[in-house]
Amino acid sequence: xxxxxxxxxxxxxxxxxxxxxxxxxxxxxxxxxxxxxxxxxxxxxxxxxxxxxxxxxxxxxxxxxxxxxxxxxxxxxxxxxxxxxxxxxxxxxxxxxxxxxxxxxxxxxxxxxxxxxxxxxxxxxxxxxxxxxxxxxxxxxxxxxxxxxxxxxxxxxxxxxxxxxxxxxxxxxxxxxxxxxxxxxxxxxxxxxxxxxxxxxxxxxxxxxxxxxxxxxxxxxxxxxxxxxxxxxxxxxxxxxxxxxxxxxxxxxxxxxxxxxxxxxxxxxxxxxxxxx
Amino acid sequence: xxxxxxxxxxxxxxxxxxxxxxxxxxxxxxxxxxxxxxxxxxxxxxxxxxxxxxxxxxxxxxxxxxxxxxxxxxxxxxxxxxxxxxxxxxxxxxxxxxxxxxxxxxxxxxxxxxxxxxxxxxxxxxxxxxxxxxxxxxxxxxxxxxxxxxxxxxxxxxxxxxxxxxxxxxxxxxxxxxxxxxxxxxxxxxxxxxxxxxxxxxxxxxxxxxxxxxxxxxxxxxxxxxxxxxxxxxxxxxxxxxxxxxxxxxxxxxxxxxxxxxxxxxxxxxxxxxxxxxxxxxxxxxxxxxxxxxxxxxxxxxxxxxxxxxxxxxxxxxxxxxxxxx
Numbered sequence: 001x002x003x004x005x006x007x008x009x010x011x012x013x014x015x016x017x018x019x020x021x022x023x024x025x026x027x028x029x030x031x032x033x034x035x036x037x038x039x040x041x042x043x044x045x046x047x048x049x050x051x052x053x054x055x056x057x058x059x060x061x062x063x064x065x066x067x068x069x070x071x072x073x074x075x076x077x078x079x080x081x082x083x084x085x086x087x088x089x090x091x092x093x094x095x096x097x098x099x100x101x102x103x104x105x106x107x108x109x110x111x112x113x114x115x116x117x118x119x120x121x122x123x124x125x126x127x128x129x130x131x132x133x134x135x136x137x138x139x140x141x142x143x144x145x146x147x148x149x150x151x152x153x154x155x156x157x158x159x160x161x162x163x164x165x166x167x168x169x170x171x172x173x174x175x176x177x178x179x180x181x182x183x184x185x186x187x188x189x190x191x192x193x194x195x196x197x198x199x200x201x202x203x204x205x206x207x208x209x210x211x212x213x214x215x216x217x218x219x220x221x222x223x224x225x226x227x228x229x230x231x232x233x234x235x236x237x238x239x240x241x242x243x244x245x246x247x248x249x250x251x252x253x254x255x256x257x258x259x260x261x262x263x264x265x266x267x268x269x270x271x272x273x274x275x276x277x
Numbered sequence: 278x279x280x281x282x283x284x285x286x287x288x289x290x291x292x293x294x295x296x297x298x299x300x301x302x303x304x305x306x307x308x309x310x311x312x313x314x315x316x317x318x319x320x321x322x323x324x325x326x327x328x329x330x331x332x333x334x335x336x337x338x339x340x341x342x343x344x345x346x347x348x349x350x351x352x353x354x355x356x357x358x359x360x361x362x363x364x365x366x367x368x369x370x371x372x373x374x375x376x377x378x379x380x381x382x383x384x385x386x387x388x389x390x391x392x393x394x395x396x397x398x399x400x401x402x403x404x405x406x407x408x409x410x411x412x413x414x415x416x417x418x419x420x421x422x423x424x425x426x427x428x429x430x431x432x433x434x435x436x437x438x439x440x441x442x443x444x445x446x447x448x449x450x451x452x453x454x455x456x457x458x459x460x461x462x463x464x465x466x467x468x469x470x471x472x473x474x475x476x477x478x479x480x481x482x483x484x485x486x487x488x489x490x491x492x493x494x495x496x497x498x499x500x501x502x503x504x505x506x507x508x509x510x511x512x513x514x515x516x517x518x519x520x521x522x523x524x525x526x527x528x529x530x531x532x533x534x535x536x537x538x539x540x541x542x543x544x545x546x547x548x549x550x551x552x553x554x555x556x557x558x559x560x561x562x563x564x565x566x567x568x569x570x571x572x573x574x575x576x577x578x579x580x581x582x583x584x585x586x587x588x589x590x591x592x593x594x595x596x597x598x599x600x601x602x603x
Contacts, residue, residue, distance in 0.1 A: 009497055009498040119573055239533070
C-alpha cells in the first residue's frame with residue numbers, strides 16, 4: 001500500500017517535472033529559431049531603407065516608423081482614459097455597482113479577440129472616412145491600451161495606504177489635489193509599468209491593423225492615409241513566395257520580439273524595485 | 278503645497294476658495310466617472326457596430342447562416358459553419374493538449390521547484406505569454422509545419438491507418454499545415470496563460486491545509502490531488518476557460534498554419550479555417566457588401582462565443598478571489 005502510494009507520487013511528480021521541461025524547452029526552442037533565422041538578416045539597411053519590391057535590397061524603415069507613430073498615438077489616447085477610469089474605480093466608486101461592472105467588462109475587453117476590435121474600428125472609422133488610415137490603426141491600438149491601463153491603475157491605487165490620503169486631507173487639501181499629488185505619486189511606478197506592458201502588447205498586434213491602417217510600401221507620416229507597420233509587413237512578407245521578403249519577415253519578427261521582451265523585463269524590474277522599498 | 282493656495286484664499290475670500298475646491302472636485306470626479314462609463318460604452322459600441330455591420334448578411338441568409346457550410350464569394354452564398362467548426366475544434370484540441378501540461382508546470386512551480394528557481398521560471402513563463410502571436414505564426418509556418426509534414430504526420434497516418442474511426446481522423450495526405458498543426462500552435466500559445474493562472478490559484482490554498490495533510494503523512498501528489506485541486510477547483514476551471522477564450526480568438530498564429538479551406542473535413546490533418554483566420558485573410562479582399570457583411574457577422578459570432586467563455590471564466594476567478602478576501 002505504502003509502496004503503491006510512493007510509486008504514484010513519484011510518477012505524478014515525474015510527469016509534472018517533464019511537463020515543466022517540455023513547456024520551457026519548447027518555448028526556448030521558438031526563441032532560438034527566431035534568433036538563428038533573424039540575426040543573419042540584421043544589417044544597417046534594415047533600419048535605414050524602405051520595404052523593397054521582391055528581388056531587390058531594402059529594409060524595414062517605413063514599417064518601423066509607422067509602428068512607432070501608431071503606438072505613440074495609441075498610448076497618448078489610451079493612457080489618460082485608462083488612468084481616469086482606474087482612478088474613479090479606486091478613489092471614488094470603491095466597490096459600488098458601477099465599479100464592479102466596469103471591472104468585469106474591462107477584464108473581458110482585456111482578453112477579447114483583437115481582430116474584433118479591428119472590425120469595430122473599421123465600422124466606426126474606416127467606413128465613414130471612406131479609406132484606410134494610420135489614425136484608424138492608432139485608435140484600434142488605443143482601445144487595446146485602455147483595459148491594460150485601467151487594470152494596473154486601479155490595482156496600484158488600491159495599494160496606496162489610505163493613511164497617506166487621510167494625512168493629506170487632514171491638512172485641508174481637496175480630494176482632487178490628494179489624488180493627483182499624493183495617490184498618483186505613490187502609485188507612479190505601478191502605473192508606468194502598466195503603460196510599458198500596454199506598449200509591449202500593442203507593438204506586436206497585427207490583427208486589428210490589417211483592415212484599419214492596412215499597409216503601405218512607402219514612407220508615410222500622413223495619418224490620413226494607409227500606414228505600414230512592422231507586424232503587418234511581417235505577415236505579408238512571410239506569406240509571400242519570395243526568399244528575400246521571407247528573410248525580412250524573420251528579421252522583423254526578431255526586432256519585435258526583442259522590443260517586446262525588453263519592455264516587459266524593464267516593467268518587471270521597475271515593480272521589483274518598488275517591492276524592495 | 279496647499280498652504281499657498283489656502284493663504285491666497287484667506288486674503289481674498291475663504292468661501293470662494295472653498296467653492297472653487299468643490300467645483301474642481303466635482304469636475305475631477307465627473308471626468309473620472311465619464312472615463313469609467315466610457316469603458317462600458319466601448320463594449321456596447323463594439324456589439325452595436327458588429328450587429329449593424331452584419332445586418333445585410335443576417336437579412337440575406339437568416340439563421341441558416343449558422344448552419345450552412347458553403348462559402349462561395351462568386352455566387353455570394355455564405356455560411357458560417359466551417360469557420361465555427363474550425364474554431365471550436367482547434368480550441369478544444371489545444372485545450373486537451375495544453376491543460377495537463379499547464380497544470381503539470383503549475384504543480385512543479387508550487388510544490389517541487391527549489392525556491393531560488395521559482396521566480397526566474399515564473400517570470401520566464403509570464404514573459405513568454407507576452408510574445409506576439411505573429412511570432413508563433415511565422416515559426417509555425419516555416420519550422421513546425423514542415424517538421425510535422427515530414428516526420429509526424431506520415432507516422433500518424435501509418436499508425437492509425439488500420440483502426441476504424443481513428444483512420445478517418447488521421448487521414449492523409451500530410452500537408453503539414455491544417456487543423457492539427459493549428460491546434461498544436463494554439464496549445465503552445467495558451468500554455469503560459471494556463472500555467473500562470475493555475476499557479477496563482479494554487480498559491481491561494483492556505484498553507485495550513487497543506488501542512489496538515491503532509492502532517493497526516495500524505496505524499497506530495499496526494500496533497501495536490503486531494504487538497505489543493507479540490508480547494509482551487511473553481512479557479513482552475515476559470516483559468517482553463519480564460520485559456521479557451523484566448524484560443525478561440527487567436528488570429529495570426531492560426532492564419533499562418535490552418536490552410537484556409539472553407540470546408541469541414543473528418544480528418545484533423547486536413548486544412549480548415551477558423552472565424553478569425555477567415556476574417557484576417559479575406560476582409561481586405563472582400564468585394565461587395567454581402568461578402569464584407571458576412572465576415573463581420575463571423576466577427577459577431579466570435580465575439581459572442583468569446584464573451585460567454587470569458588465572462589464565465591472571470592466569474593469563476595472572481596469567486597475564488599472573493600473567498601481569498603474573506
